[in-house]
Amino acid sequence: MSTDSVPAGEDPRRLLSEARGLARRVRVDQRVTWFALLVLAVVTFVAIPFDWYFFDPALSWRRGVLFYWPPVLLLSYAAIAAYYVRVARERGLGARVLPYAITGIALTVLFTAAWIAARLYFPSHPQRLPEWVLLVDRLVAPWGTIGVALLVLARLERNLGLLVFTVAYLTVVLVPIDLGWHWQGQEGTWFLPQQFINGTVLLLGAIGFRLADRRRR
Amino acid sequence: MTDEPLHPVNGLDEVVHQRVRLGILTIAHEARRAEFGYLRAQLDLTAGNLSKHLSVLETAGLIEIEKGYAGKRGRTWISLTAAGDTALAEEVARLRLLIARVETVEHRQED
Numbered sequence: 457m458s459t460d461s462v463p464a465g466e467d468p469r470r471l472l473s474e475a476r477g478l479a480r481r482v483r484v485d486q487r488v489t490w491f492a493l494l495v496l497a498v499v500t501f502v503a504i505p506f507d508w509y510f511f512d513p514a515l516s517w518r519r520g521v522l523f524y525w526p527p528v529l530l531l532s533y534a535a536i537a538a539y540y541v542r543v544a545r546e547r548g549l550g551a552r553v554l555p556y557a558i559t560g561i562a563l564t565v566l567f568t569a570a571w572i573a574a575r576l577y578f579p580s581h582p583q584r585l586p587e588w589v590l591l592v593d594r595l596v597a598p599w600g601t602i603g604v605a606l607l608v609l610a611r612l613e614r615n616l617g618l619l620v621f622t623v624a625y626l627t628v629v630l631v632p633i634d635l636g637w638h639w640q641g642q643e644g645t646w647f648l649p650q651q652f653i654n655g656t657v658l659l660l661g662a663i664g665f666r667l668a669d670r671r672r673r
Numbered sequence: 674m675t676d677e678p679l680h681p682v683n684g685l686d687e688v689v690h691q692r693v694r695l696g697i698l699t700i701a702h703e704a705r706r707a708e709f710g711y712l713r714a715q716l717d718l719t720a721g722n723l724s725k726h727l728s729v730l731e732t733a734g735l736i737e738i739e740k741g742y743a744g745k746r747g748r749t750w751i752s753l754t755a756a757g758d759t760a761l762a763e764e765v766a767r768l769r770l771l772i773a774r775v776e777t778v779e780h781r782q783e784d
Contacts, residue, residue, distance in 0.1 A: 468768045468772050469772055471690075471692060471768055472765065474692065474695075475696065475699040475765070478696050479702075482699075482700055482703040482707075482715075483703060486704065544704075548707060550707070552705065
């Protein structure tokens with residue numbers, strides 16, 4: 457048993473407060489949030505011509521979703537994880553991005569399976585779907601899974617700013633935006649405004665987090 | 674002898690209950706692993722001073738030190754051992770307990 461008193465310089469409140477401050481500093485130094493959002497924004501914009509070109513007007517299907525999104529999302533999550541690890545290492549830290557990448561990859565597999573199942577089932581069973589099914593459909597679509605995975609990243613980074621951004625992004629993704637707009641009267645272009653808005657929100661997020669990051673350093 | 678629990682000060686681990694060493698453990702825990710230079714900058718220490726604290730923690734089995742290279746530059750990485758993780762969690766719990774005790778005493782004195 458120690459009979460020494462707690463040294464005056466080691467006030468417990470101060471020690472705990474300093475430890476919390478250091479932990480916060482580490483978490484901030486591990487973040488490269490802007491890069492993740494930038495990659496996802498670029499991927500969303502590049503998808504637009506794919507989705508448009510492979511649109512099936514007879515079934516109102518975006519076949520491009522299956523050709524483009526699964527491999528591109530897998531590559532994106534791998535690239536984001538690799539960049540996070542590289543930046544953290546350069547800053548002298550380990551990274552905590554792996555659970556985000558794994559969640560993103562798992563959700564990509566889930567959405568691919570769901571889209572294939574729906575593609576096989578609905579052409580022979582046409583029906584009007586209830587609103588909640590459409591909501592789940594939007595959530596397991598690539599744009600929805602991007603948001604769900606970002607929630608995991610916000611939790612990992614304990615990043616309140618990213619959490620607020622992701623809730624706003626998911627709201628935009630889940631609430632259908634139909635401006636009644638068709639490019640040159642083409643049927644297969646109704647989704648373009650929504651997809652453009654999704655990409656723009658991600659891009660603005662990337663710019664915002666980048667500026668905040670630069671101001672901090 | 675009474676059944677009253679020991680004062681939290683009695684359980685403090687003198688290796689961990691020190692500003693710099695608690696800082697090293699906190700950073701290594703949060704970062705998974707931290708580089709010598711990062712620790713030095715965050716804790717505002719000289720290389721010699723940081724080395725001494727690292728040596729105390731390594732001897733106590735609370736951290737692992739790994740030396741490697743990034744290109745031609747030598748780099749030293751510090752990570753927590755399982756014992757280090759436990760020691761940090763216990764120290765934080767004891768500090769919270771100590772603060773709660775102090776606050777209770779302060780409240781009694783105010784009454």
